[in-house]
Amino acid sequence: MGKAYTDLMRLRLNAVRTAPDVVVVPASDDQVERLLAYAERHQVAIVPFGGGTTVTEAVQSPRALNLCLDLGQMQGMSSLDATSHLATFGAGTLGPQLEQALQTRGFTLGHFPQSFECSTVGGWIASRSSGQNSIGYGRIEDMVYDMRVLTPAGPMDIGRAPASAAGPSLKEVFLGSEGTLGIITQATLRIRPRPESRDYRAFFFHSFEEGVQALRSLMQNGPRPALARLSDADETQAGLALSRRPSSALASAARRAGLALLPHLGYPRASAALLILGYEGEAGRVSADAGRARGEMERAGAFHLGTSPGRDWLRDRFHHPYLRDVLLDRGLMVDTFETATRWSEIVSLHRQLGEASRQALGERSYVMCHISHAYETGASLYFTILAPQDSPDPLAQWQRVKKAVTDHIVSLGATLTHHHGIGRSHASWLKAEVGPAGYQLLMAVKHHMDPQGILNPGVMWRPR
Amino acid sequence: MGKAYTDLMRLRLNAVRTAPDVVVVPASDDQVERLLAYAERHQVAIVPFGGGTTVTEAVQSPRALNLCLDLGQMQGMSSLDATSHLATFGAGTLGPQLEQALQTRGFTLGHFPQSFECSTVGGWIASRSSGQNSIGYGRIEDMVYDMRVLTPAGPMDIGRAPASAAGPSLKEVFLGSEGTLGIITQATLRIRPRPESRDYRAFFFHSFEEGVQALRSLMQNGPRPALARLSDADETQAGLALSRRPSSALASAARRAGLALLPHLGYPRASAALLILGYEGEAGRVSADAGRARGEMERAGAFHLGTSPGRDWLRDRFHHPYLRDVLLDRGLMVDTFETATRWSEIVSLHRQLGEASRQALGERSYVMCHISHAYETGASLYFTILAPQDSPDPLAQWQRVKKAVTDHIVSLGATLTHHHGIGRSHASWLKAEVGPAGYQLLMAVKHHMDPQGILNPGVMWRPR
Numbered sequence: 060m061g062k063a064y065t066d067l068m069r070l071r072l073n074a075v076r077t078a079p080d081v082v083v084v085p086a087s088d089d090q091v092e093r094l095l096a097y098a099e100r101h102q103v104a105i106v107p108f109g110g111g112t113t114v115t116e117a118v119q120s121p122r123a124l125n126l127c128l129d130l131g132q133m134q135g136m137s138s139l140d141a142t143s144h145l146a147t148f149g150a151g152t153l154g155p156q157l158e159q160a161l162q163t164r165g166f167t168l169g170h171f172p173q174s175f176e177c178s179t180v181g182g183w184i185a186s187r188s189s190g191q192n193s194i195g196y197g198r199i200e201d202m203v204y205d206m207r208v209l210t211p212a213g214p215m216d217i218g219r220a221p222a223s224a225a226g227p228s229l230k231e232v233f234l235g236s237e238g239t240l241g242i243i244t245q246a247t248l249r250i251r252p253r254p255e256s257r258d259y260r261a262f263f264f265h266s267f268e269e270g271v272q273a274l275r276s277l278m279q280n281g282p283r284p285a286l287a288r289l290s291d292a293d294e295t296q297a298g299l300a301l302s303r304r305p306s307s308a309l310a311s312a313a314r315r316a317g318l319a320l321l322p323h324l325g326y327p328r329a330s331a332a333l334l335i336l337g338y339e340g341e342a343g344r345v346s347a348d349a350g351r352a353r354g355e356m357e358r359a360g361a362f363h364l365g366t367s368p369g370r371d372w373l374r375d376r377f378h379h380p381y382l383r384d385v386l387l388d389r390g391l392m393v394d395t396f397e398t399a400t401r402w403s404e405i406v407s408l409h410r411q412l413g414e415a416s417r418q419a420l421g422e423r424s425y426v427m428c429h430i431s432h433a434y435e436t437g438a439s440l441y442f443t444i445l446a447p448q449d450s451p452d453p454l455a456q457w458q459r460v461k462k463a464v465t466d467h468i469v470s471l472g473a474t475l476t477h478h479h480g481i482g483r484s485h486a487s488w489l490k491a492e493v494g495p496a497g498y499q500l501l502m503a504v505k506h507h508m509d510p511q512g513i514l515n516p517g518v519m520w521r522p523r
Numbered sequence: 524m525g526k527a528y529t530d531l532m533r534l535r536l537n538a539v540r541t542a543p544d545v546v547v548v549p550a551s552d553d554q555v556e557r558l559l560a561y562a563e564r565h566q567v568a569i570v571p572f573g574g575g576t577t578v579t580e581a582v583q584s585p586r587a588l589n590l591c592l593d594l595g596q597m598q599g600m601s602s603l604d605a606t607s608h609l610a611t612f613g614a615g616t617l618g619p620q621l622e623q624a625l626q627t628r629g630f631t632l633g634h635f636p637q638s639f640e641c642s643t644v645g646g647w648i649a650s651r652s653s654g655q656n657s658i659g660y661g662r663i664e665d666m667v668y669d670m671r672v673l674t675p676a677g678p679m680d681i682g683r684a685p686a687s688a689a690g691p692s693l694k695e696v697f698l699g700s701e702g703t704l705g706i707i708t709q710a711t712l713r714i715r716p717r718p719e720s721r722d723y724r725a726f727f728f729h730s731f732e733e734g735v736q737a738l739r740s741l742m743q744n745g746p747r748p749a750l751a752r753l754s755d756a757d758e759t760q761a762g763l764a765l766s767r768r769p770s771s772a773l774a775s776a777a778r779r780a781g782l783a784l785l786p787h788l789g790y791p792r793a794s795a796a797l798l799i800l801g802y803e804g805e806a807g808r809v810s811a812d813a814g815r816a817r818g819e820m821e822r823a824g825a826f827h828l829g830t831s832p833g834r835d836w837l838r839d840r841f842h843h844p845y846l847r848d849v850l851l852d853r854g855l856m857v858d859t860f861e862t863a864t865r866w867s868e869i870v871s872l873h874r875q876l877g878e879a880s881r882q883a884l885g886e887r888s889y890v891m892c893h894i895s896h897a898y899e900t901g902a903s904l905y906f907t908i909l910a911p912q913d914s915p916d917p918l919a920q921w922q923r924v925k926k927a928v929t930d931h932i933v934s935l936g937a938t939l940t941h942h943h944g945i946g947r948s949h950a951s952w953l954k955a956e957v958g959p960a961g962y963q964l965l966m967a968v969k970h971h972m973d974p975q976g977i978l979n980p981g982v983m984w985r986p987r
Contacts, residue, residue, distance in 0.1 A: 142739075143900050144743055145865060187687075188688070210960065212963060212964065213959060214960065215957075215958055215960045215964075216958055217957070217961065219937060219956065220865070220901060220903075221865070222653065222662055222896070222903075222941060222942075223938040223941060224652070224653070224699055224943060225699070225938055225945060225957070226700070226944075226956075227699050227700055227704075227968070228695040228698065228699065229699070229964065231694075231696070232696065232964070233748075235688060235690045236690070249899055251743075252744065279608055279716070280716065280805070281805065286795035320748075341744070344745070350589070399684035399686060399687065401604065401606075401609060401668075402608075403604050403607045424923065429847065434607050436608050436668055436713050437607055437684060437685040439684075447576045464743060473683060474683040474687040475687070477688060478686075481690050483687075493689070493693055494680075494681075494689075496677030496678065497679050499971070500679075500972065503968065505967075507963070507964060507967035519690055
């Protein structure tokens with residue numbers, strides 16, 4: 060199973076209705092190819108499994124006879140081309156293994172999704188993953204130089220150059236294919252020099268809207284950061300509440316800044332929005348850029364909170380998901396959803412999705428949001444929602460909320476998902492996202508690559 | 524017809540064997556859709572025509588009854604979202620029209636292929652075009668935010684956000700589709716502030732190899748330029764010969780540098796390699812980056828030639844293609860080909876392709892090359908080849924050379940084309956580029972989108 064709210068709840072409710080009939084852990088491309096041939100011959104569904112961190116129900120076993128293909132043995136760095144800044148990894152390589160292999164040689168991939176500790180190279184590619192530092196290092200699609208995909212229609216080696224005009228991009232067909240078109244077994248990724256220096260700092264804005272404007276200007280006019288994370292007022296308040304430990308840098312920076320005084324300075328606690336801004340790279344450039352950015356932010360209305368909250372955030376960046384289990388224990392429904400749109404729509408989308416969520420969740424809910432990834436033309440919105448689990452059927456309660464929110468996202472013209480993927484959770488909306496002709500084209504690709512429908516059935520496309 | 528060597532020669536030899544049966548210039552999406560329906564009903568082939576600058580024979584009329592769909596009336600900027608740095612253009616908008624519309628509002632697209640004066644937005648997208656400033660501004664695929672494509676399988680509006688994880692990227696299926704999957708009628712493109720300042724300057728390296736190393740380091744460690752163009756020794760010599768006019772800045776910079784003295788300084792004329800490096804953007808950043816880059820280049824062995832050759836290059840950047848007609852008049856075969864690979868292969872690929880070209884062309888040939896586009900992981904190689912037209916059948920002579928060179932590119936593992944596209948000229952090698960399973964997948968997409976095969980038949984895929 061994965062790590063969706065529904066996955067966790069099904070486990071807690073003893074409502075898991077399917078399981079793998081067999082788990083196979085192949086050690087080579089040859090073994091994967093033989094598994095594919097076997098599965099086609101005997102009509103066995105294959106569910107490729109990387110790190111199991113999906114939050115879109117993308118690795119559940121279908122009802123049919125099925126085989127979980129665990130890529131955990133196909134891991135490690137098989138080659139490093141230091142001249143070309145390229146390294147090849149097995150699809151099952153976990154984030155920390157990959158960074159350790161690279162960092163001991165002076166490199167980094169710079170791909171840090173929140174699932175980093177438990178997710179894999181193959182999973183990142185199959186789900187179009189985006190790391191927290193995507194502004195500085197790019198999304199996974201910017202990093203893949205070449206990849207091997209084993210499919211019922213034959214093996215494919217995709218990618219020959221940093222860029223090509225040789226027709227449609229096959230790489231971009233398998234990026235985001237979520238195990239439904241083939242099994243990614245290895246990939247060559249663009250790597251970067253390990254950053255010599257890091258500067259992460261925090262700012263308070265008077266409001267989310269003011270922060271949006273400042274962040275947009277930074278993305279469009281520079282100096283562009285490696286990471287930016289702008290919380291709305293509700294998330295900022297929750298963050299302050301969670302950082303009441305005396306050791307918290309955010310709390311002590313806020314104290315030093317005289318949090319009680321902030322309202323008098325015009326930063327009312329109820330509307331203040333926290334921005335974390337990170338610069339990475341060559342030391343001179345980092346210090347110049349971070350300094351210039353601080354000036355720009357202050358001119359845009361920000362209150363500078365210093366570097367310690369940034370350092371804290373870096374240290375704790377992968378810890379927050381673990382909080383979910385604690386909240387579930389206390390009878391709370393907690394989930395996240397995310398989307399992206401252009402800058403001119405961000406503030407209105409944030410307001411409308413916030414309202415839609417609160418309406419779907421009821422009065423005792425808490426809805427908070429941050430911009431998790433920013434671009435020149437727009438940004439993503441990442442919502443965390445909390446409400447009492449007050450239904451006799453928590454899965455139905457979730458389904459109702461999920462539908463209300465997702466209907467809203469799609470009807471407002473934003474994208475169905477910025478980095479979580481489709482899986483089962485979003486499959487009903489794929490047609491709305493890509494339109495009827497786009498959906499038919501994706502189906503045609505699926506039918507060509509997997510005519511028997513053995514690859515991860517139920518994911519991406521609704522079962523036929 | 525287009526602007527391939529074979530197009531020009533067929534015109535000169537009076538060997539044009541096909542022509543459009545009708546040229547239609549629709550003014551709206553509705554008219555394009557009616558044309559598509561008409562063409563399907565009556566089995567009429569459609570050749571979409573943008574600016575006609577293809578050098579891969581991508582707009583020739585097929586032998587079948589055919590209709591040239593000229594997008595020249597669907598032009599202009601239909602909307603500008605200055606907040607999101609996005610602008611929407613009709614597919615028939617020409618480069619200069621687009622830049623004028625943007626620059627009067629303080630923006631630029633920054634897309635300057637050598638065909639800029641005569642090529643169109645739709646053509647750029649359909650052929651995966653890459654501008655001379657692609658390091659700074661990205662390739663066309665980095666600029667497309669959304670697009671409308673009208674197809675026999677229905678209309679498609681593709682793109683909802685700066686980035687998305689909603690499955691495979693349909694945008695990347697139509698990028699590079701060369702009119703074979705649908706008619707692109709409009710696109711929204713990412714725009715940038717018009718650069719406040721420009722710094723273009725030139726350097727001599729002792730050799731191409733030395734220049735490659737210096738340019739690679741710049742791409743990997745910064746400061747990354749907006750443009751880089753590194754000529755090999757033969758192209759550098761040709762450039763100096765062509766710039767003998769007294770007004771030429773390269774000539775006078777070389778004179779000032781004491782060109783005759785350069786060999787004594789260790790820059791022998793026979794091996795010296797010219798690098799043009801351009802920085803664009805905010806004035807302070809440009810001057811800092813250009814200064815740092817000069818230092819890096821000099822430490823790497825470069826002789827600094829100053830800014831005037833760079834300014835000259837900027838002024839003349841779109842003029843060189845016109846020289847081809849003059850050379851053809853004088854009985855020369857002249858063509859270009861291009862590819863890309865990783866940095867660790869660039870020097871060896873340059874040598875091997877140079878040798879293969881000289882061998883195919885014979886003793887009286889001149890083969891020169893430059894790196895036209897650079898990336899962190901590799902670069903493109905752009906060859907210009909000249910030889911006497913000494914065959915009674917110049918088209919067969921060309922075919923022989925083209926085959927020898929392209930066989931070499933593909934067998935060496937480099938990409939078939941970095942930015943010219945497939946068209947008819949490269950169609951025979953597409954299967955070698957993407958492999959048998961990749962080729963079958965592309966064919967499946969084609970058959971789904973265009974079951975009657977009316978869209979630009981003969982291009983990309985060999986006729987069935």
